[in-house]
Every structure is written in structure tokens, then in C-alpha cells.
Amino acid sequence: MGGSQGISDRHACKAALARRFDKAAWLEGADIPARNLHDAGYLPPTPPLGVVRPNDPQGFADAMAICASHGVPVVPQAGLTGLAGGAQPIAGAVAISFERFSGIEEIDPASATMTVRAGTPLEVVQRAADEAGFFIPLDLGARGSCLIGGNLGTNAGGNRVIRYGMAREMVLGLEYVLPDGTLVTGLNKMIKNNAGYDLKQLFMGSEGTLGMITRAVLRLYPKPGCTCAAICGLARYDDVLALLGAARRGLGPMLSAFEVMWADYWHEATVTVPNVRRPITGDHAFYVLVEMQGMEAELDAPRFEAWLETQFEAGLIEDAAIAQSMADVAAFWRTRDAAGEFVTFLGRHSSFDIGLPVGVMDQFAQECRAALSKALPGCLSVYYGHIGDGNMHIVALMPGAAEQPGKAISEIVYRTVKAHGGTISAEHGIGLVKKPYLALSRSKGELALMRRLKRALDPQGLLNPGKVIDLEEAP
Amino acid sequence: MGGSQGISDRHACKAALARRFDKAAWLEGADIPARNLHDAGYLPPTPPLGVVRPNDPQGFADAMAICASHGVPVVPQAGLTGLAGGAQPIAGAVAISFERFSGIEEIDPASATMTVRAGTPLEVVQRAADEAGFFIPLDLGARGSCLIGGNLGTNAGGNRVIRYGMAREMVLGLEYVLPDGTLVTGLNKMIKNNAGYDLKQLFMGSEGTLGMITRAVLRLYPKPGCTCAAICGLARYDDVLALLGAARRGLGPMLSAFEVMWADYWHEATVTVPNVRRPITGDHAFYVLVEMQGMEAELDAPRFEAWLETQFEAGLIEDAAIAQSMADVAAFWRTRDAAGEFVTFLGRHSSFDIGLPVGVMDQFAQECRAALSKALPGCLSVYYGHIGDGNMHIVALMPGAAEQPGKAISEIVYRTVKAHGGTISAEHGIGLVKKPYLALSRSKGELALMRRLKRALDPQGLLNPGKVIDLEEAP
Structure with missing residues (x-):
């Protein structure tokens, strides 16, 4: 972590930044905004050495060069919405914020x-x-x-x-x-x-x-000219796979989303979370939200309906509702976005954005659910995600527990991911939060090459040190 | 170029390869096939030290490791169809061929x-x-x-x-x-x-x-369910741009090709090259081949025709022909692919696969044509390409000249590319042939970073040395 810099280097660095940047661009001490002390990775707030907020490209280069010349590490910060702690400040490091370089x-x-x-x-x-x-x-x-x-x-x-x-x-x-x-x-x-x-x-x-x-x-x-969407209820995962294949073939490049919700997720999303309308009733093992972005409603809406009709006639779908308006499309997405409200109605929980080969997803869900229940009796875990992209989300918790066994849950989930050749992060990234588990999704050769690249570009380890991967392999 | 290896290293390397690989996988001396002496970059045939042809991943790793341990450089060879000399053998280097690792x-x-x-x-x-x-x-x-x-x-x-x-x-x-x-x-x-x-x-x-x-x-x-295509004649480049915008909007993700041929190209392709049918007659400044891959002919062919009709009514198109069959689609593409026969009917020439921001392409063509004519009176240059992707091809030559001024032509073309913020290679790559011009399309900072990556992964310069970029900046 840019190890060798001491108090005098830090002081000299701060003084150099204060000379180069005006008062809007260089903030230290009590002037550092609270928002810059953490990102959305739920790690303890940490004050950086100061915050530089340049407003042109050369300003970012100068800020980095000044810090590098004093051996002071740097943490880049954008919107601070990342869930993996990638923009979390590091004590003794300068935060470089992009918020003033907009347009x-x-x-x-x-x-x-x-x-x-x-x-x-x-x-x-x-x-x-x-x-x-x-x-x-x-x-x-x-x-x-x-x-x-x-x-x-x-x-x-x-x-x-x-x-x-x-x-x-x-x-x-x-x-x-x-x-x-x-x-x-x-x-x-x-x-x-x-x-x-x-x-x-x-x-x-x-x-x-x-x-x-x-x-x-x-x-x-x-710009897409029209959006069509349906919520379908299906009985078996094989039918989900068949429907995905049919959507790829029948909707071609207009297919814009294929979201799958397992029954346990559907229950929490439409029963536990209030005010989420169920577009279809009845109990199904799987709920699929299919969306198509077409060019013209006149031509493409009938295409979508005919496609769905064909799948129903083929017996893939037990029941389905087609959106009749953009309000319906939004309501359908609410069943999928209800996960954002789980923290309110289910309490604190662990959430995951893993990736898996599409064919093994249901087997994974079954094994993961069983492993969690066995290790943590009473554990609730629900499964859903962007299945068409190989991306599954999981929410898991011990209902009612004051202290959540986050670490135990993570270890079980990631071990099961590894067993199925999946990835511990499909989209949110590694940052600090998932770094201990990176070796579960990457081969030794890949990790060594990542370190080699990091050393080639950042031999002193000054840019966002300790995130994603270290300069050297842990002993 | 792996500089320090001498005759004894080469001998030891060959002996080690002969021990590791059987007779089908290690070829030297007279057994080296003529095809491995060059790729499609028109450089003089060069015999490699030998050819290794492993048939499993570990074989490639072993071949590389053996060569590296003796300081002997390696040239990877696949189908040898590259136009930039990237797979051209190097004297003293072992060629590693992929031809036996297929399936x-x-x-x-x-x-x-x-x-x-x-x-x-x-x-x-x-x-x-x-x-x-x-x-x-x-x-x-x-x-x-x-x-x-x-x-x-x-x-x-x-x-x-x-x-x-x-x-x-x-x-x-x-x-x-x-x-x-x-x-x-x-x-x-x-x-x-x-x-x-x-x-x-x-x-x-x-x-x-x-x-x-x-x-x-x-x-x-x-799989696309149907293919629709049209050849359109247009009067002005502004109309070409407007038609491209209309194709993006109206055909959306089904738009699969937008090829533009300038009038000078069209003449050579449909008059000089025999047996190329002209789908439309009359003289136009630009000829555009628009292709759409749809899902179902019944729905999408009328969509394509209606779209084209709209563009005609808007005055963008002077004339157009719509393919009535896959044979027509193939015939339309022949006007575009006729460039492959220029070597037969126009003789040896320079060809380019440059890239440019789409808006400046016609201005570029005018300036490039004028600069070539001025420096090389009588020079013929014709312009065409995948304009929707920002990729233009140029064929240029001195008709009838026994020796073609290839270097002079390249320098004029690439200088004009640089002036318009383009790239010297949109798709064929740099290899050996375009390496002298790379700095015209990349900033000093980018070139330095490329060298840094090359040094990080290949510090001895053993893998395909001298191609694309050198380990160190030329003095």
C-alpha cells in the first residue's frame, strides 16, 4: 500500500496539492464531505487524507503525479454507489473525486x-x-x-x-x-x-x-420504438431453458430482457413486500419476465403476442400476462425490482450477484439452498436474476437474527459457485468486499497475470491499493 | 529480437523440440512446408528455424517454454491469410502452427x-x-x-x-x-x-x-430468419449520412450492413471487372448496399420495403433495386466483393483498410484523391467500405506502371488519415506492413503504454518479435 510513505511525505503532498488546486478543488480536515468517507459497500466510514476534485483532465493527471511523487496512495471516487467497496477511502490515501468534471x-x-x-x-x-x-x-x-x-x-x-x-x-x-x-x-x-x-x-x-x-x-x-413485456409462469427449469431458446430465436435481436424469478423469490417479492401487484395468479415454480424492444408497435406488438401464443400452445408456459401499456411494463418490472425493498421488509441480509452457466442455474439454486439450510438451520435464501446473461442474484438471511452470519453465508454460496464453474461477481465487481473470494472464480494463472499487469502499470501500488488484487501473492 | 541467442542455442532448441514432439509435430529443413514461409502480407518468403505443430494446449505451452529457455523467438501461425505480415516467419525463429489443433x-x-x-x-x-x-x-x-x-x-x-x-x-x-x-x-x-x-x-x-x-x-x-437487401444510388454524401441515420432508426438492430461505394469504385467494379451485374443503372455519386437480417420474411420483408419507400419519398435516394431472392442478395454483394478481383483486371495495387469518423469520409476521399493525383499524376484511387462501422477501403495504383509506387501512395494516404483523426487499420491489423505508420494513429502515450505491456508480458521479446510494436522506442 505505497508502504514507505511517512508523516512528512503526507504533509508535503497535502501542501503541494493545496498549491496546485484552489479551495473548491482541494478539501482537507473538517472540509471533507461525509459522503466521501465511504461508498455503498457497507464498510466503516474512513476519512481520506484529503479530497481533490479537479475539473479538467490535466488536473487529474497533476493530482496523481503529485501524490505519486510523494509516495501517497490515491483512491478514485465517482458516484460512490458501488457495492463492493471499490471506492472506499483508505486511511493515509488521497481521494480523487470526479464529481466536478461533468458534462x-x-x-x-x-x-x-x-x-x-x-x-x-x-x-x-x-x-x-x-x-x-x-x-x-x-x-x-x-x-x-x-x-x-x-x-x-x-x-x-x-x-x-x-x-x-x-x-x-x-x-x-x-x-x-x-x-x-x-x-x-x-x-x-x-x-x-x-x-x-x-x-x-x-x-x-x-x-x-x-x-x-x-x-x-x-x-x-x-431509440427503441416500442416495448413489449410479459410475465410467464412455468413448471420446470427445462421449460425455462426452452423458453429462453425460443425467445432468442423468435425475438432475435429485439429480445431485451429475460429475467427469471424462482418461486421463493416470487413469494417474498409479491407477498412480503406490500403493494407489488401479481400480474399472474396461481402457483408456479418459475416466473419469467420477457421483454422485447421493437421498432414499431404496429408491427412488433403483434409479433410478440404471436410468439407468446406459440409458446403457450407448445406447453412451455402454464400462464402468462402481457403488458397492455407502459404502466403494465413498469408494474411487471416492479416484481423484479422489489428486491431493492427486501432490506425494509426482510431486514439486513447478504446479497450476491453471481454468474453461472445458464444450464446449471436451477441445480445450483437447489444445492445452495440445501447447503445453507444444513449449515444454518432456518436460513432463508431466494433466487432470481438476469438469467439470459448468466447472472443470478441471491438474497440470504437468518430471519429475526440480530447478528447476520454474513461470512458463513458468503462462504457457502461462493463454494457452491466454484463447484459449478461460476463467477463470484457477474456485474458489481470485486473491490474490497469480494477480494477474499477472488481465487474461487479465477485460475492461479489468471491471478498471477492480473498481478503482473498491476505491477507493470502501478509498480509502487499507489492507485487504489488493496482493491481487487494485491501487487504480490499473499504468503 | 531475442537478440543474444547464437547458433548453439538454436541447435539445442531444435534438439529439445525434436525430443518433445513426434515427426508429425516437428518439421525442420526440407520438411518445412512452403506455405509456412509467408502469410498473405506479400513479404519475401522466409524459412523459419522449424515448424512445431502441437495438437493439444499443453503442447503449445511446452513448445513456447522450450524456445524461451533457449532464447529462441517464436512466430505463431494460424491460417496465414493475414494481410499485414503478422504471421510472417522470422529467420532464426521457430514457427508454431495451429493447423493440427482443430475441432x-x-x-x-x-x-x-x-x-x-x-x-x-x-x-x-x-x-x-x-x-x-x-x-x-x-x-x-x-x-x-x-x-x-x-x-x-x-x-x-x-x-x-x-x-x-x-x-x-x-x-x-x-x-x-x-x-x-x-x-x-x-x-x-x-x-x-x-x-x-x-x-x-x-x-x-x-x-x-x-x-x-x-x-x-x-x-x-x-439464426437470422430472412435477409433483405437493396442497392441505392444517391447524389450527395449528406444523403448517404441521412440514409445511414434512417437505417439505424428504422431497421434498428436488424440492420446488418451499410456498405458505400463511391462512383469511381462502382465504375471499376461493374465495368472493368467483367460479369458483375449492375443492379441499378444511371450515374450516381454514391451507391449504398443496405442489408437487414430479419426474423421472419412475412413480417420483415414488407418492413424493409416500406422503409426504403419512405427514404425514396423523402428524396434521399435517386434510384434503388430491392433483392427479390437470395440470388439477388448475392449479386448485390458481388458489386462490393468485386474488389477482390481488381488484382486480375487492374493489376498490382496498394490496398488500405483505414477507419475514419463517418462524417468526414467524403471529405477525406476528395482530399486523398487530390493529394495522390498531385504527387503521382495519373494515379487511380477508388473508395468504398463498411461506412456504417467507420471503415473505408481504398485501392490505389499507377495504371500500367511496371513498378508500383507503393511507399509513396501509403505515405500520402496515411498522412491524410492522420489529418482527419482516423486509423491506419480498421480491421487487418498492423503486423510488419503497417508498423512504420502506427504512430500516425496512436498518441505517444498510447505507444508508450503498448511497449510497457509488451515488456511486462514478454520482457525478452521472444513472442512474434518486431510485429506491431517493439520493446523499446526507436532512437
């Missing part, structure tokens, strides 16, 4: 690209695209407070990955600051560019441990 | 993935997907002879990038051998996996200079 720099309609600053809230990016007649498919619950630089640094996922891919796939060009303070600009606008290594890939999904993203060129997509 | 290892219908060996021809991969009820969108002229490992190592593009992305975006998992002989296996099947750095990205598009790909997990896509 859309250019929209190029011919190339269908948007150049944005890292500190722009996702919702602002979405709205600017919409106003220019385009669409930004990246979307997640924190859209109002997360910043695009954080979305890209963590390679955010979200609801429509099955159609549009992860955040990484929406990026054409990138500008970033390396751990030595070099500003590298590669604001490419072309979909195809094979002139040398695709360097930008290094900085997406590495959670600010290899570089800090300052600006990006995003792809713009055509 | 599909698994198709997982639930995850919609295929696990393939690097030595599998692209056409075999396409056919296996088709037989399993899926679709592999990667497609290029060399499909019968190129190998999937080469396609991935060069991040191949092709005709349908506007819809499906580059080869990189079709890969979920990868296995590769590092320059020190370590075999790293990461055969992930999940679309979403944020457990640490996305290491596989390093090995796609780096043309075998950072590692050798041995196996891959590919995404499988739904």
Missing part, C-alpha cells in the same frame, strides 16, 4: 457517438442521448447518482445486457490517467480500429486499480 | 456458447453453429482457410460489424500461452463476469505478440 463534450450524429466527461451522472448521459434522437442502453437503479466514469471503471451491467452487452461494449474511445500521472488520450470514434493493442479494455472493469478514466467516447444506439 | 469441443445450447480449438477453420465453426441451430456472425472472404485462433488474435472484422461487433465481442472465454510458456485457462461461458481484470482482451487484436490463443468460448447467436 457532455460532443454528440456526433454521423458517427453515432457521444464524448462525455467521467463525472457526468448516468441519467444526464441518458437524457442527452434521448434529446439528440439516440439511446444509451446502459441503465441501472443508481442512474441518478452514479457517474459514467464509475460505470465504465467497473464495467457496469444492468438490465439489458442480453441485448446490448456490458458497459465495455458501449465504449469506443477512452482517456485515462496512469498511476505515474501520465494522461493518455485515445478518444477514438470508430467502431473498427485495429491499430495496435486495444488499451482501453484494461481500464474498464479494473475498478480504478490500473488507471483513472477521465473521458470516454460512447456509442449511441437507435 | 469443436462443446456446444452448450443453454448458455448459447461453443468451445473451439484455435486451429479450427472459420467455415467449420460457422457450419457447426448452423447445424446446432445457431449462428456465428463472424464472416470474411478467407472463411475456408483462415483459422479461428487467427481471427481472434487479430480481432477480425468483416461485413456485419455494424450489427454484431468485432470478433472480440463474440468471445466469452479464452485459453492462451504466455511468452514464458505458462498456459492460462479462462474458458468462461457467462456473458457477465466482473471477477477481476478482463484478461482475455489483451490477447485479441494484439496479433500474437502478447500470447498465443489456444482455445476460446464463442457466443452463439440466433
Whole structure:
């Protein structure tokens, strides 16, 4: 952790930052806002040495260079909505915040690209695209407070990955600051560019441990003309798989979501959480939310209904409801988004965003539920997620327990994930929270290569140290 | 270039390879096939020290480790169809060929993935997907002879990038051998996996200079149910841009190709090359081939025709022909693929696969044509390409000249590319052929970072040395 720096280095670093930046850009002591003391990873608030908030790319490079020259580590902070502790401050480290470097720099309609600053809230990016007649498919619950630089640094996922891919796939060009303070600009606008290594890939999904993203060129997509959705009840997981195959074939590139909710989840979401309407009644083993983004309602809504009818006639579906309005679409999604209210109605719990090969998901759910019940009698665990993308969420808790056995639950879940060749994080990332479990999803060779990259770019371990992976293997 | 190895090292290396591999897997001297002496980059044939042709992943790791331990450099060879000299042998280096490590290892219908060996021809991969009820969108002229490992190592593009992305975006998992002989296996099947750095990205598009790909997990896509296509004649580049915007909006994710041919190209393709039918007559400044892959002909063909009718009524199109059959679709593509026959009917020439922001392409074509004519009076240059992806091809030559001024042409073209913020290679890569021009498309910071990565993974410069980028900056 940039180990050798002492009190005098810290003082000299703070003094150098205070000289370089004005009072709006350099905050220390009591001026450090409470929000900068933690992210959404539920770790204890930790005051950083100070917070730098530059408002141009060179400012980020200078801040990094000043810290590096004094051996002072740095923690990049965007919207602080990450769940894995990737933006959690470190005592003795300077926090570099992107909040003051916000705005859309250019929209190029011919190339269908948007150049944005890292500190722009996702919702602002979405709205600017919409106003220019385009669409930004990246979307997640924190859209109002997360910043695009954080979305890209963590390679955010979200609801429509099955159609549009992860955040990484929406990026054409990138500008970033390396751990030595070099500003590298590669604001490419072309979909195809094979002139040398695709360097930008290094900085997406590495959670600010290899570089800090300052600006990006995003792809713009055509606006969907209509949205169709249905909630289906199914009896067997094989039918879920068959329905997924039929959706891929029949809805093709218009398929925009395929969300599966196991019966235990459905009960908590529509009974325990109040005011969530059940679009279909009756008891089913699985509930599937299928969504299609079409071009024209006139042509595509009948296509969706005919497709669903075919699946019903084929016996895959026991019952289904089709959304008749955008209000219905929103109501259907509420059954899926009710998980966000579990903390209120079920209490504190462990939540997971694992990934698994699609075929083994139900077997995994059965084994995981059994293993949790056996080790922790009375443990409640419910299963749901973006099954079309191989991404499952789990919520698990001991109902009524004052102290939740979070560590025991994590160990059982992740061990079962490993047994099925899955990943401990499909979208939220590793940060600090999941770092102890990383070796369950990555081979020794992959971990060694990650460390080699970290050492190549950040030999002193100054950028977001201790997150994701350490410079050296633990003894 | 692995500089310090001498004759005794080479002998010892050859002896070690001969001990490890049988006679089918280790070829030296007169047994080296002529095809392994060069790729499709038109460089002088060069015999390698020998050719190793392992038939399992460990064999590739062992071959690399043996060469590395003797300080002998290695050149990976797949289908040898690359145009940039990336697989061109180097005197004193061992060629490691993937041709004997071929086959599909698994198709997982639930995850919609295929696990393939690097030595599998692209056409075999396409056919296996088709037989399993899926679709592999990667497609290029060399499909019968190129190998999937080469396609991935060069991040191949092709005709349908506007819809499906580059080869990189079709890969979920990868296995590769590092320059020190370590075999790293990461055969992930999940679309979403944020457990640490996305290491596989390093090995796609780096043309075998950072590692050798041995196996891959590919995404499988739904089979398109129908293909619609039209050739349109347009008067102005602004109309081309407006038509592209309308195609993105109106055809949405079904838009599978948007190819533009400038009038000079159209003349050579349909007059100079015999037997290429002109789907539309009359003289236009631009010819656009629009293709849509739909799901059902009954619904989607009328959609395509209505869309085209709207564009005609809006005055964007001067004339258009709609394909009435798959034979028509093939005939339309022949106007675009006629470029492959220019070598026969126009003679030897320089060809380019540059990339540019879409909005400036016509301005670029005008300036490039004028600059070539001025510097080389009588020079013929024609322009066409995957404009929807920002990728333009150029064919340029001095008609009738015994010796073509290839270097002078390249310098003019690449200088003009740089002036417009473009890339010297959209899809074919850098290899040896375009290496002298790389700095025209990449910033100093990017080049320094590429070198840093190369040094981190291959400190001795043993894997495909001298391709793409050198270990150290030229003095």
C-alpha cells in the first residue's frame, strides 16, 4: 500500500496539492464531505487524507503525479454507489473525486457517438442521448447518482445486457490517467480500429486499480420504438431453458430482457413486500419476465403476442400476462425490482450477484439452498436474476437474527459457485468486499497475470491499493 | 529480437523440440512446408528455424517454454491469410502452427456458447453453429482457410460489424500461452463476469505478440430468419449520412450492413471487372448496399420495403433495386466483393483498410484523391467500405506502371488519415506492413503504454518479435 510513505511525505503532498488546486478543488480536515468517507459497500466510514476534485483532465493527471511523487496512495471516487467497496477511502490515501468534471463534450450524429466527461451522472448521459434522437442502453437503479466514469471503471451491467452487452461494449474511445500521472488520450470514434493493442479494455472493469478514466467516447444506439413485456409462469427449469431458446430465436435481436424469478423469490417479492401487484395468479415454480424492444408497435406488438401464443400452445408456459401499456411494463418490472425493498421488509441480509452457466442455474439454486439450510438451520435464501446473461442474484438471511452470519453465508454460496464453474461477481465487481473470494472464480494463472499487469502499470501500488488484487501473492 | 541467442542455442532448441514432439509435430529443413514461409502480407518468403505443430494446449505451452529457455523467438501461425505480415516467419525463429489443433469441443445450447480449438477453420465453426441451430456472425472472404485462433488474435472484422461487433465481442472465454510458456485457462461461458481484470482482451487484436490463443468460448447467436437487401444510388454524401441515420432508426438492430461505394469504385467494379451485374443503372455519386437480417420474411420483408419507400419519398435516394431472392442478395454483394478481383483486371495495387469518423469520409476521399493525383499524376484511387462501422477501403495504383509506387501512395494516404483523426487499420491489423505508420494513429502515450505491456508480458521479446510494436522506442 505505497508502504514507505511517512508523516512528512503526507504533509508535503497535502501542501503541494493545496498549491496546485484552489479551495473548491482541494478539501482537507473538517472540509471533507461525509459522503466521501465511504461508498455503498457497507464498510466503516474512513476519512481520506484529503479530497481533490479537479475539473479538467490535466488536473487529474497533476493530482496523481503529485501524490505519486510523494509516495501517497490515491483512491478514485465517482458516484460512490458501488457495492463492493471499490471506492472506499483508505486511511493515509488521497481521494480523487470526479464529481466536478461533468458534462457532455460532443454528440456526433454521423458517427453515432457521444464524448462525455467521467463525472457526468448516468441519467444526464441518458437524457442527452434521448434529446439528440439516440439511446444509451446502459441503465441501472443508481442512474441518478452514479457517474459514467464509475460505470465504465467497473464495467457496469444492468438490465439489458442480453441485448446490448456490458458497459465495455458501449465504449469506443477512452482517456485515462496512469498511476505515474501520465494522461493518455485515445478518444477514438470508430467502431473498427485495429491499430495496435486495444488499451482501453484494461481500464474498464479494473475498478480504478490500473488507471483513472477521465473521458470516454460512447456509442449511441437507435431509440427503441416500442416495448413489449410479459410475465410467464412455468413448471420446470427445462421449460425455462426452452423458453429462453425460443425467445432468442423468435425475438432475435429485439429480445431485451429475460429475467427469471424462482418461486421463493416470487413469494417474498409479491407477498412480503406490500403493494407489488401479481400480474399472474396461481402457483408456479418459475416466473419469467420477457421483454422485447421493437421498432414499431404496429408491427412488433403483434409479433410478440404471436410468439407468446406459440409458446403457450407448445406447453412451455402454464400462464402468462402481457403488458397492455407502459404502466403494465413498469408494474411487471416492479416484481423484479422489489428486491431493492427486501432490506425494509426482510431486514439486513447478504446479497450476491453471481454468474453461472445458464444450464446449471436451477441445480445450483437447489444445492445452495440445501447447503445453507444444513449449515444454518432456518436460513432463508431466494433466487432470481438476469438469467439470459448468466447472472443470478441471491438474497440470504437468518430471519429475526440480530447478528447476520454474513461470512458463513458468503462462504457457502461462493463454494457452491466454484463447484459449478461460476463467477463470484457477474456485474458489481470485486473491490474490497469480494477480494477474499477472488481465487474461487479465477485460475492461479489468471491471478498471477492480473498481478503482473498491476505491477507493470502501478509498480509502487499507489492507485487504489488493496482493491481487487494485491501487487504480490499473499504468503 | 531475442537478440543474444547464437547458433548453439538454436541447435539445442531444435534438439529439445525434436525430443518433445513426434515427426508429425516437428518439421525442420526440407520438411518445412512452403506455405509456412509467408502469410498473405506479400513479404519475401522466409524459412523459419522449424515448424512445431502441437495438437493439444499443453503442447503449445511446452513448445513456447522450450524456445524461451533457449532464447529462441517464436512466430505463431494460424491460417496465414493475414494481410499485414503478422504471421510472417522470422529467420532464426521457430514457427508454431495451429493447423493440427482443430475441432469443436462443446456446444452448450443453454448458455448459447461453443468451445473451439484455435486451429479450427472459420467455415467449420460457422457450419457447426448452423447445424446446432445457431449462428456465428463472424464472416470474411478467407472463411475456408483462415483459422479461428487467427481471427481472434487479430480481432477480425468483416461485413456485419455494424450489427454484431468485432470478433472480440463474440468471445466469452479464452485459453492462451504466455511468452514464458505458462498456459492460462479462462474458458468462461457467462456473458457477465466482473471477477477481476478482463484478461482475455489483451490477447485479441494484439496479433500474437502478447500470447498465443489456444482455445476460446464463442457466443452463439440466433439464426437470422430472412435477409433483405437493396442497392441505392444517391447524389450527395449528406444523403448517404441521412440514409445511414434512417437505417439505424428504422431497421434498428436488424440492420446488418451499410456498405458505400463511391462512383469511381462502382465504375471499376461493374465495368472493368467483367460479369458483375449492375443492379441499378444511371450515374450516381454514391451507391449504398443496405442489408437487414430479419426474423421472419412475412413480417420483415414488407418492413424493409416500406422503409426504403419512405427514404425514396423523402428524396434521399435517386434510384434503388430491392433483392427479390437470395440470388439477388448475392449479386448485390458481388458489386462490393468485386474488389477482390481488381488484382486480375487492374493489376498490382496498394490496398488500405483505414477507419475514419463517418462524417468526414467524403471529405477525406476528395482530399486523398487530390493529394495522390498531385504527387503521382495519373494515379487511380477508388473508395468504398463498411461506412456504417467507420471503415473505408481504398485501392490505389499507377495504371500500367511496371513498378508500383507503393511507399509513396501509403505515405500520402496515411498522412491524410492522420489529418482527419482516423486509423491506419480498421480491421487487418498492423503486423510488419503497417508498423512504420502506427504512430500516425496512436498518441505517444498510447505507444508508450503498448511497449510497457509488451515488456511486462514478454520482457525478452521472444513472442512474434518486431510485429506491431517493439520493446523499446526507436532512437
